[in-house]
Amino acid sequence: MSAEIGLIGLGTMGAALALNIAEKGHDIAVFNRTPSKTRDFMADVGELAPRLTPTETLEDFVQAIATPRTIILMVLAGEPVDEQIALLEPLLDADDLVIDAGNANFHDTNRRMRTLKQPFLGIGVSGGEEGARHGPAIMGGGPKSLWNRVEPVLHAISAKHKDEPCADWMGEEGAGHFVKAVHNGIEYADMQLIAEAYGIMRDGLGLDAQAIADTFAKWNDGPLRSYLIEISGIVAGTTDAATNGPILDVILDSAGQKGTGRWTAIEAQHLGAPIPVIEAAVAARNMSARKDERGRMEAIFGAAPQGFAPAEMPLEGLEQALICGKILCYDQGFRLIAAASDQFGWSLDGARIARVWREGCIIRSDMLDDMAAALSDSGVETLMAAPVFADHLKSTQAALRQVIATAVSHGAPVPALSSALSYLDTMRTHRGTANMIQGQRDYFGRHGFVRLDDGQKDQHGPWAG
Numbered sequence: 001m002s003a004e005i006g007l008i009g010l011g012t013m014g015a016a017l018a019l020n021i022a023e024k025g026h027d028i029a030v031f032n033r034t035p036s037k038t039r040d041f042m043a044d045v046g047e048l049a050p051r052l053t054p055t056e057t058l059e060d061f062v063q064a065i066a067t068p069r070t071i072i073l074m075v076l077a078g079e080p081v082d083e084q085i086a087l088l089e090p091l092l093d094a095d096d097l098v099i100d101a102g103n104a105n106f107h108d109t110n111r112r113m114r115t116l117k118q119p120f121l122g123i124g125v126s127g128g129e130e131g132a133r134h135g136p137a138i139m140g141g142g143p144k145s146l147w148n149r150v151e152p153v154l155h156a157i158s159a160k161h162k163d164e165p166c167a168d169w170m171g172e173e174g175a176g177h178f179v180k181a182v183h184n185g186i187e188y189a190d191m192q193l194i195a196e197a198y199g200i201m202r203d204g205l206g207l208d209a210q211a212i213a214d215t216f217a218k219w220n221d222g223p224l225r226s227y228l229i230e231i232s233g234i235v236a237g238t239t240d241a242a243t244n245g246p247i248l249d250v251i252l253d254s255a256g257q258k259g260t261g262r263w264t265a266i267e268a269q270h271l272g273a274p275i276p277v278i279e280a281a282v283a284a285r286n287m288s289a290r291k292d293e294r295g296r297m298e299a300i301f302g303a304a305p306q307g308f309a310p311a312e313m314p315l316e317g318l319e320q321a322l323i324c325g326k327i328l329c330y331d332q333g334f335r336l337i338a339a340a341s342d343q344f345g346w347s348l349d350g351a352r353i354a355r356v357w358r359e360g361c362i363i364r365s366d367m368l369d370d371m372a373a374a375l376s377d378s379g380v381e382t383l384m385a386a387p388v389f390a391d392h393l394k395s396t397q398a399a400l401r402q403v404i405a406t407a408v409s410h411g412a413p414v415p416a417l418s419s420a421l422s423y424l425d426t427m428r429t430h431r432g433t434a435n436m437i438q439g440q441r442d443y444f445g446r447h448g449f450v451r452l453d454d455g456q457k458d459q460h461g462p463w464a465g
């Protein structure tokens with residue numbers, strides 16, 4: 001009997017996805033470069049075994065799949081994907097579809113779509129191991145006709161919002177992987193905003209881990225309700241078995257990163273899209289990694305003299321500040337998506353993307369449901385201008401201002417929160433200060449400026465000399 005689908009790469013995500021596919025009733029052939037990994041995987045699949053065909057050579061793997069084949073790659077992003085495709089291609093028929101479901105850079109996906117002989121799709125899969133196993137969010141990119149070919153199985157394995165699958169076609173070429181990268185940029189920013197709130201509670205207000213956990217749990221019952229707030233409460237409230245103290249107290253304060261957040265920031269620069277909260281979050285991870293250097297600087301400058309009076313920082317105000325920062329961060333993410341859509345001719349749809357992000361992915365939240373509704377109004381220029389979100393921003397911005405003022409006056413670092421506020425203040429200021437920059441550019445390089453009074457272009461100042 002032939003398998004309906006094949007999957008290569010039985011790492012954490014690949015194994016979880018294979019089990020999810022099998023559980024939804026699809027026969028699947030699996031292959032891993034190291035055969036022992038396939039054997040270990042099969043030893044653990046329990047009652048799903050009849051739906052899984054383990055193979056130990058690529059030839060057997062390909063032969064085990066019904067034609068035209070659908071093969072999902074879950075191997076490490078970058079060169080390993082090219083290497084795997086190169087080994088696979090000679091064994092495939094012309095209409096066999098290859099799907100890269102890893103965290104690929106969308107430029108690589110664009111290139112593969114142009115150069116591969118095989119039909120090819122790039123899909124972003126979010127939700128970590130748990131999501132892959134029981135229902136991830138899926139962002140598809142490539143020819144729509146190919147997406148249609150696999151949509152039933154992708155719908156079946158995806159997370160659901162009510163009954164709606166959180167799996168959709170985002171656009172042509174690498175649009176799926178691009179949207180996944182923006183998801184990850186937002187993920188970095190959401191996490192950083194939460195970490196800053198944690199820092200204020202821990203160092204500013206001197207709350208213990210349990211009180212911090214309780215605060216996150218309370219926030220998770222309000223407008224901030226989301227997976228990341230929920231797990232932050234769980235992380236804060238977890239005890240370390242070795243020390244019997246909070247687990248957070250024994251975790252090194254140096255964040256890892258696989259690179260997708262950085263790609264988002266790089267791409268935003270290429271597209272000229274302002275995403276300062278996401279950039280601040282990437283920079284904060286980079287600074288966090290310089291633990292030793294921070295120690296040496298602390299010896300020179302002293303640690304920030306934190307310790308706020310509770311009246312300076314009511315927890316309700318901190319919650320409001322976080323709501324405000326979060327909306328501004330998502331506004332930037334959706335602006336970046338709109339910029340890419342214009343540049344690449346992808347017709348990306350913000351509402352459709354927000355709908356896919358409502359469940360299954362790491363940034364899933366109740367607020368995304370409201371964002372999907374707000375963005376589906378075609379008259380809305382950007383999220384922050386949508387009436388419901390403009391109202392939220394108007395009612396929470398004072399709290400954000402207060403939190404930043406208090407934090408900054410005590411020396412507490414709040415790079416993402418303050419980037420969010422600067423973004424709001426910059427974007428709502430019609431007469432900015434770039435006239436000075438234009439004057440400077442013209443002074444030293446005769447770069448020219450536009451006159452405000454009569455709209456004349458390429459004008460120069462009467463600079464002496």
Ligand code: 6PG
Pocket residue numbers: 103125126127128184187256257258259260261361362
């Ligand atoms: C997801 C995540 C996932 C990502 C990890 C780690 O949507 O499931 O975004 O794809 O790889 O969260 O990312 P970093 O190592 O960059 O933090």
